[in-house]
Amino acid sequence: MELKMIKLTKQFGDFTAVDHMNLTMTNGVYGLLGVNGAGKTTLMRMICTLLQPTTGKITCNGKDIYKMGADYRKFLGYLPQDFGFYPEFTVRDYLLYIAALKGIRPAVAKKRAKELIAKVGLSKAANKKMKKLSGGMKRRAGIAQAMLNDPKILVLDEPTAGLDPNERIRFRNLISELSEDRLVLLSTHIVSDVEYIANEIWLMNDGRLLHQGTADELIHSMTEGVWKCYAKKSDVPALMKRYKISNIKSEPQGVELRIISGEKPFPDAVREEATLEDVFLYYFGEKAGADDAVI
Amino acid sequence: MMLLFEIKKVLSKPLNKAALLILAAVLTIGSLLTIRDVHYIDADGNSSTGISAARHLQKEKNQYEGYLTEKVLKQVIQENAALNSSAGAQSDDIQEKNKTAAKGQGFADIREMINLAFGELDNYDYCRIDSVSEDEAGSLYKQRIAGLKNYLNRDDVKDAFPPDEKEWLISKYESLDTPLYYAYADGWKALMDSQYLPTLLMITVLIIGFLVSGIFSDEFAWKADSIFFSAKLGRGKAILSKMGAGFVITTVLYWSAVLLFGFIVLAVLGFGGGDCAVQTGVSNWNSIYNITYFQDYLISTFGGYIGSLFIATLAMLVSAKTHSTVFAITIPFILTCIPPFVGRLEAFARIMNLFPDQLLSINKNLEDFSLYHIGGNIFGGVSVIIPLYLILFCLVFPVLFVVYRRTQVK
Numbered sequence A: 001m002e003l004k005m006i007k008l009t010k011q012f013g014d015f016t017a018v019d020h021m022n023l024t025m026t027n028g029v030y031g032l033l034g035v036n037g038a039g040k041t042t043l044m045r046m047i048c049t050l051l052q053p054t055t056g057k058i059t060c061n062g063k064d065i066y067k068m069g070a071d072y073r074k075f076l077g078y079l080p081q082d083f084g085f086y087p088e089f090t091v092r093d094y095l096l097y098i099a100a101l102k103g104i105r106p107a108v109a110k111k112r113a114k115e116l117i118a119k120v121g122l123s124k125a126a127n128k129k130m131k132k133l134s135g136g137m138k139r140r141a142g143i144a145q146a147m148l149n150d151p152k153i154l155v156l157d158e159p160t161a162g163l164d165p166n167e168r169i170r171f172r173n174l175i176s177e178l179s180e181d182r183l184v185l186l187s188t189h190i191v192s193d194v195e196y197i198a199n200e201i202w203l204m205n206d207g208r209l210l211h212q213g214t215a216d217e218l219i220h221s222m223t224e225g226v227w228k229c230y231a232k233k234s235d236v237p238a239l240m241k242r243y244k245i246s247n248i249k250s251e252p253q254g255v256e257l258r259i260i261s262g263e264k265p266f267p268d269a270v271r272e273e274a275t276l277e278d279v280f281l282y283y284f285g286e287k288a289g290a291d292d293a294v295i
Numbered sequence B: 001m002m003l004l005f006e007i008k009k010v011l012s013k014p015l016n017k018a019a020l021l022i023l024a025a026v027l028t029i030g031s032l033l034t035i036r037d038v039h040y041i042d043a044d045g046n047s048s049t050g051i052s053a054a055r056h057l058q059k060e061k062n063q064y065e066g067y068l069t070e071k072v073l074k075q076v077i078q079e080n081a082a083l084n085s086s087a088g089a090q091s092d093d094i095q096e097k098n099k100t101a102a103k104g105q106g107f108a109d110i111r112e113m114i115n116l117a118f119g120e121l122d123n124y125d126y127c128r129i130d131s132v133s134e135d136e137a138g139s140l141y142k143q144r145i146a147g148l149k150n151y152l153n154r155d156d157v158k159d160a161f162p163p164d165e166k167e168w169l170i171s172k173y174e175s176l177d178t179p180l181y182y183a184y185a186d187g188w189k190a191l192m193d194s195q196y197l198p199t200l201l202m203i204t205v206l207i208i209g210f211l212v213s214g215i216f217s218d219e220f221a222w223k224a225d226s227i228f229f230s231a232k233l234g235r236g237k238a239i240l241s242k243m244g245a246g247f248v249i250t251t252v253l254y255w256s257a258v259l260l261f262g263f264i265v266l267a268v269l270g271f272g273g274g275d276c277a278v279q280t281g282v283s284n285w286n287s288i289y290n291i292t293y294f295q296d297y298l299i300s301t302f303g304g305y306i307g308s309l310f311i312a313t314l315a316m317l318v319s320a321k322t323h324s325t326v327f328a329i330t331i332p333f334i335l336t337c338i339p340p341f342v343g344r345l346e347a348f349a350r351i352m353n354l355f356p357d358q359l360l361s362i363n364k365n366l367e368d369f370s371l372y373h374i375g376g377n378i379f380g381g382v383s384v385i386i387p388l389y390l391i392l393f394c395l396v397f398p399v400l401f402v403v404y405r406r407t408q409v410k
């Protein structure tokens, strides 16, 4: 399975949400990292044939996916970022309906639905109405519907958004388990989601791809270092103006800072190992910094 | 399989369940009101309604069952005159008057036909029969045609119809099979000649519209659209299932309402008389459609069905196009509730006669003289509007598929 994006562009009016993206995906997990509004969802919608590109195209094994239509969509599993259900349907009915939408024969659908309900841990809720599920349960039902047709291409748009840390870890493991032998594209702005499970990470901003590579490659692509140092609380605002600060921790005697900088910011600063989170901040700059400052 | 799920989506919505309850209530009330329209006055002058009243009335009226020949008409004129001169008719006491009326119940329908035949076409005179002589009785059917001719030649009407239309109207009158066959048909008359049927049809269509309006747009309201359209059949068979659901819901609801209503009313008031010409009813004496009451029922309900399909389809189209259930729901309201008001304006009357709401009241349009020229032939409104909307429905229904398939999920 090879999915190729060729000069893929989507404009909304005169705003360009996805800007001439050229990418090739084969089997494996691709982590799409980007700030809010980077164009992740727009890109994924085009991959799912929900949105027609303004220019450029997407091909699957060389063929235009929009021309393939149902022949392409049969490979597809999609978990949208913001999605809903038929409120009065039970989990089981919902899955059977989606299975029918995916053209799966009823007998097979029943078996598949049962397996997946167990796999995502919804066995006890199988007969509950969708409107009565918690957020986490809904996400599980969402992943179950995406997996119904055993998709060759699995597109997950922020699958862990709104989940508590436990649930997120469990979900991450589930995705990791489900991602064998297929092409998985996963978007998030939570770095740790993709740090461990993605074979390749894409950094996306303003509709363009800034960098791509493994977590290690991305970390090594940084030309600046990460430093740990201590400062007085009152100095923090000034420091934030000068440096990208990836973490601030208040301690009794002052604050511990994690600073990204080309040169040593303080004489007593200690060089630290960079993480993917630092990379995120490094590339996405002030935006991430500004976010942290609010907290 | 998908079709069943689509129907389930519609029927499981709490608001839709409520709408179905309303329809059931309307059907019940409508049946009761219709049944109460048939009164029987007993020998003591007391009026009653219901099953046994209908049976008594049937017995009275069926004394006159048969072809309305000169002999029967003469007899009615005689009996009417006798009643008029009786003590009860002269009395000021209501009860006494009612007792007299009770004696006239059997031939009341025939008396009306005489009133209508010998009166002016658009000017009903309740007492016209009193001045019709027995010798004139035999000319009743000729009088019907002569009445039309007089009407068409009247100064105020003269220019309303071109000569070929006048000729056509007269030929329709002349081709009525006479003498008319008469029997008790109050069940059919209550069913077909009152406003209850059109009202029921209108409410049924509004409720059908309410149910089907969400079929296409609710995917968006529920945010289920992304998954729907990214599924293998989302831009193909799944849309056909939605269209199928709309069709099935419209068909099942419509015919359930119409057949149940007809059955309840006729079961109480009697099935007899369905083979009588509609002209035997006061409401249809001037009809240009030479059909029986049973045929009237078939045509009116079939027309209503085509109207329901068309209106439901338009609602679904708006639902598919705008993604708004609320917008879609307004369509049936606009199509059924507004035209009657606009139609009162003289300028619009003719166009409004071809509006889809007219399909819901065919039984009340049998006396309508608006004619249409198509390919050199003349047609009455009823025979134009049904095929017209059948064709329109066949054209618009597939558009649903095209419109929904193009949906972009933004």
Ligand SMILES: Nc1ncnc2c1ncn2[C@@H]1O[C@H](COP(=O)(O)OP(=O)(O)OP(=O)(O)O)[C@@H](O)[C@H]1O
Pocket (backbone or CB within 6 Å): A012, A015, A016, A017, A034, A035, A036, A037, A038, A039, A040, A041, A042, A043, A081, A189, B410
């Ligand atoms: N239907 C639309 N009409 C106009 N602009 C849109 C539309 N959909 C998205 N956009 C714009 O395109 C840009 C990219 O949006 P997109 O949803 O793809 O971002 P994202 O990376 O998924 O963001 P987030 O992390 O918040 O989900 C945003 O600026 C958004 O405002």
Ligand SMILES: [Mg+2]
Pocket (backbone or CB within 6 Å): A040, A041, A042, A081, A157
């Ligand atoms: Mg998004």
